[in-house]
Structures are given as C-alpha cells and as structure tokens.
Amino acid sequence: MKNQAWQVESFGENAKWQEVAIDKPKQGQVLIQNHYSSINYKDALGFTSRGKIFRSFPMVGGIDLAGEVVESKSEEFKIGDQVIVTGTGLGENYPGGYAAYTLVDAENIVALPKGISTRQAMIIGTAGFTAALAIHRMQSLGQANDLPILVSGASGGVGSFATLLLSKGAYTVHAxxxxxxxxxxxxxxxxxxxxxxEDLNLGDKPLDKIRYSGCIDNVGGDFLAKILPYIDLYGNLASIGLAGGHKFQTNVMPFILRGVSIIGISSNNAPMNMRKEIWHSLANHLDEKDFARLKVEEIPLQDIDQHMQRYFQRKVMGRLLVKIK
Ligand SMILES: NC(=O)c1ccc[n+]([C@@H]2O[C@H](COP(=O)([O-])OP(=O)(O)OC[C@H]3O[C@@H](n4cnc5c(N)ncnc54)[C@H](OP(=O)(O)O)[C@@H]3O)[C@@H](O)[C@H]2O)c1
Structure with a gap:
C-alpha cells in the first residue's frame, strides 16, 4: 500500500515528504485512511525539530487525524466507520496523521460523534478539544461566571475555541x-x-485588585505568574500552553488567601471516558454558524511544510486544517 507521509528521520532535521512503510493491523488495531488532520503548535515544534516532541525516530508527525476505517482487527470498529484520533501519543510515540494512512490501537480511537463531519472534527482537533477540556475541568471545580474569564493567546487555535466555547456558555470573555x-x-x-x-498593565504585587473569575492560559511563563494575583476567590487558571515560556515564579498568596487553583491540562493524556464525553459535547454544542465564525485555512498535506514557521512568528489566527483525501 502506497503511504505518502511527512516523516522526521532524526532529531535536528525537518520532516521530509516521502513514502513510508505501513504494517497490517495486528489484533486490537485499526488501519485508518485519513481524510483530514490539522496543525497545532506542538506539530510545528516536532516537524521542525524545534522541540523534543518525538519519542522515537523515524516518526511521522501529526497529533490529530480524522478519517475512515479501511482495515480492522478490533471488535469495536468496523470497515467504513468514521473515527477521530487526537493526542494519545499519535505523532509523538507512534506514527501520526500527516500520512495517507495511519495504524492506530483501537483503545486510542473515538468514533466520530453524530452531528459533525471528519472535516469539522479536524477544525476542532487538539486545539478545540483542549479548550473544551479546560472548561470541563474548570466547571468541575465550580467555575463562577460573575466576572469575565480571560483567555490568553486568544487568536490561536486553542484561544479561538476557548473564546467561542466560553462565550456560547454563560461566560463573559476578555480575549x-x-x-x-x-x-x-x-x-x-x-x-x-x-x-x-499593555492594556492589562499587570503589576508585581503578590495579590492585586480582583478582575477575573478565571483564566484559560495558552502563554505560560511570566504571564501565568503575573495574572494569578487578579483572579477571584476560588477562581481557576487552566494552564494549557507555553507559547511565551515554560518557567514561572510566583508566591503562595493567591492560593492560600483566595483559594485560586491552577488546573493542569494535558489533552494528550486525557482518559478515554473523558475524551468521548468532550467530543460528544463539542458535536452537540457547535453548529454550522460557529464553524463559519472560526478562521480556518485549508492546506493540502503535501504543502504543510510551508506553514510550520508561522507558529513561531505568531502569524497564525484560528486553525490550519490539513486536507489529506
Ligand atoms: N496542554 C495541552 O494539552 C495543550 C494542547 C494544545 C496546545 N497546547 C499548547 O497551547 C498553546 C497554544 O496552542 P495552539 O495550537 O493554539 O497554538 P497557536 O495557534 O500558535 O496559538 C498560540 C497563541 O499564543 C500567542 N503567542 C504566540 N507566541 C507568543 C509569545 N511569544 N508570547 C505571548 N503569546 C504568544 C498568540 O496569540 P495572540 O497573538 O493572539 O496573542 C498565538 O496565536 C501552545 O503552547 C501549545 O503547545 C497545549
């Protein structure tokens, strides 16, 4: 079977467009013909070797895919089923979605929920799933809505979905x-x-005048530390990203005097029951008008190398959707 893919041979190299071998499914595995994938910040890190994303080499990139089962050795999925895979080590620990076909363990696959297409699933992709996961976790801690929620890195993939999903819920969003x-x-x-x-004019006090009920943070680093003193009693900061850095230094006052929580978000490692719940909720809550409001650029798989650097130049707005079939 001919399988064109973007594969990185070793750390330090860019991915190359080449034909790669693909095994037949073993017991519990499924072969997927990919319809769409997407580009996420993490994909750009791995593809360009700017970050140590891949666990072994050679590795086909792409942490997202949606497509159709073409061979199955699983009880759960049959030929013709439409499916989604995001995270779970896809395009990091095992070959990813930047290929015509991908072999996946059935335990990592979510059946495409009713109400969305494989294309819409990849407009959502890891970015939308992660934003929904963050909101889900904030709500599980009783996230209040009497003050705005701040979304940082708002124009990016996760930020766009966080802004859309929060504002469709009962929240006022400051982007x-x-x-x-x-x-x-x-x-x-x-x-x-x-x-x-600059508008935020954040200070250096351990606690400051409360402004936000919570924050969905895609930036990390100093920003994360600087925003904590402005979060309300028992508010939450969902830590998602590191676009601005991975280290921060803070003090305990927001935690012990205001009960503020930092919630860690790891979409890659979300348990399967939570994945299914979140994908169903996304399919139920998003309609055609929502998809039309999101900025989506559709790129053919063979051209994705031309778009990776944009993530480090802060030139991406919304989602980059990858068309495969
Ligand atoms: N924890 C998880 O499970 C998980 C899942 C998905 C993504 N992530 C992480 O979340 C972040 C967002 O991912 P994404 O795919 O949405 O990426 P993205 O589309 O590139 O969005 C990131 C946004 O952050 C802002 N930004 C970029 N560089 C920055 C810098 N140097 N300083 C401050 N802000 C900067 C930009 O927004 P503005 O220009 O609008 O400010 C940019 O659009 C990334 O760090 C990614 O690795 C984590």
Whole structure:
C-alpha cells in the first residue's frame, strides 16, 4: 500500500515528504485512511525539530487525524466507520496523521460523534478539544461566571475555541491578543473585550485588585505568574500552553488567601471516558454558524511544510486544517 507521509528521520532535521512503510493491523488495531488532520503548535515544534516532541525516530508527525476505517482487527470498529484520533501519543510515540494512512490501537480511537463531519472534527482537533477540556475541568471545580474569564493567546487555535466555547456558555470573555488585526475576529467569536498586554498593565504585587473569575492560559511563563494575583476567590487558571515560556515564579498568596487553583491540562493524556464525553459535547454544542465564525485555512498535506514557521512568528489566527483525501 502506497503511504505518502511527512516523516522526521532524526532529531535536528525537518520532516521530509516521502513514502513510508505501513504494517497490517495486528489484533486490537485499526488501519485508518485519513481524510483530514490539522496543525497545532506542538506539530510545528516536532516537524521542525524545534522541540523534543518525538519519542522515537523515524516518526511521522501529526497529533490529530480524522478519517475512515479501511482495515480492522478490533471488535469495536468496523470497515467504513468514521473515527477521530487526537493526542494519545499519535505523532509523538507512534506514527501520526500527516500520512495517507495511519495504524492506530483501537483503545486510542473515538468514533466520530453524530452531528459533525471528519472535516469539522479536524477544525476542532487538539486545539478545540483542549479548550473544551479546560472548561470541563474548570466547571468541575465550580467555575463562577460573575466576572469575565480571560483567555490568553486568544487568536490561536486553542484561544479561538476557548473564546467561542466560553462565550456560547454563560461566560463573559476578555480575549488577550498581541495581534491588533485579531480584534474583529475575536469579537465575532464572542469576546466582549479584546485587550493586549499593555492594556492589562499587570503589576508585581503578590495579590492585586480582583478582575477575573478565571483564566484559560495558552502563554505560560511570566504571564501565568503575573495574572494569578487578579483572579477571584476560588477562581481557576487552566494552564494549557507555553507559547511565551515554560518557567514561572510566583508566591503562595493567591492560593492560600483566595483559594485560586491552577488546573493542569494535558489533552494528550486525557482518559478515554473523558475524551468521548468532550467530543460528544463539542458535536452537540457547535453548529454550522460557529464553524463559519472560526478562521480556518485549508492546506493540502503535501504543502504543510510551508506553514510550520508561522507558529513561531505568531502569524497564525484560528486553525490550519490539513486536507489529506
Ligand atoms: N496542554 C495541552 O494539552 C495543550 C494542547 C494544545 C496546545 N497546547 C499548547 O497551547 C498553546 C497554544 O496552542 P495552539 O495550537 O493554539 O497554538 P497557536 O495557534 O500558535 O496559538 C498560540 C497563541 O499564543 C500567542 N503567542 C504566540 N507566541 C507568543 C509569545 N511569544 N508570547 C505571548 N503569546 C504568544 C498568540 O496569540 P495572540 O497573538 O493572539 O496573542 C498565538 O496565536 C501552545 O503552547 C501549545 O503547545 C497545549
């Protein structure tokens, strides 16, 4: 079977477009013909060897895929089923979605929920799934809505979905974006206010005047530490990303005097029951109008190498969808 894919041979190299071998499914595995994938920040890190994402080499990239089962050695999935795989080590520990076909253990696969297509599933992809996971976890800790929720890195993939999903729920969203050209887009997604870092004028006090019920943070680093003193009693900060850095230094006051929680979000390792619940909820809550509001660029699989650097130049708005079949 001919399987064209983007594969990285060893750390330090860029992925190369080449034909790669693919095994027949073993017991408990499924062969998927990929319809769509997507580009996430993590994909760009792995593809360009800017980050140590891949656990072994050679590795086919792509942490997301949606497609159709073409061979199955699993009781759960049969030929013709439409399926989604995100995270679970896809495109990190085992060959990913930047290929015509991908072999996946059935335990990592979610059946495409009713109400969305494989294309819409990959507009959502890891980005939308992660935003929904963050909201799910914040709500499990009783996330209040009397003050706005701040979304950082708002114009990116996760940020776009966090803005859309929160504002479709009962939350007022303040979107933090470094892109002046993203204002209109973020307002169309439902943000009631769009701010940049200068507007926030964050100080250095251990606690400051409360501004937000919570925060979905895609930036990390100093920003994460600087926003904690502004979060309300028993509010939550969902730590998702590191676009601005991975280290931070803070103090215990927001935790012990205001009961603020930092919630860790690891979409890659979300348990299967939680995955199914979140995918079903996404399929139920998002309609055609929502998909139309999201910025989506569709790129053929063989051209994705031209778009990876944009993630490090802060030039991506919304989602980059990868068309495979
Ligand atoms: N924990 C998880 O499970 C999980 C899952 C998915 C993604 N992530 C992480 O979450 C982050 C967002 O992922 P994504 O795929 O949505 O990426 P993305 O589309 O590139 O979005 C990241 C956004 O962060 C902002 N940003 C970029 N560089 C920055 C910098 N140097 N300083 C401050 N802000 C910066 C930009 O937004 P503005 O220009 O609008 O400010 C950018 O659009 C990444 O760090 C990614 O690795 C984690």
């Amino acid at each position: 933090l974006s470094g892109k002046s050209q993203a204002h209109e887009y973020l307002e169309a997604l439902g943000a009631s206010k769009v701010v940049n870092l």
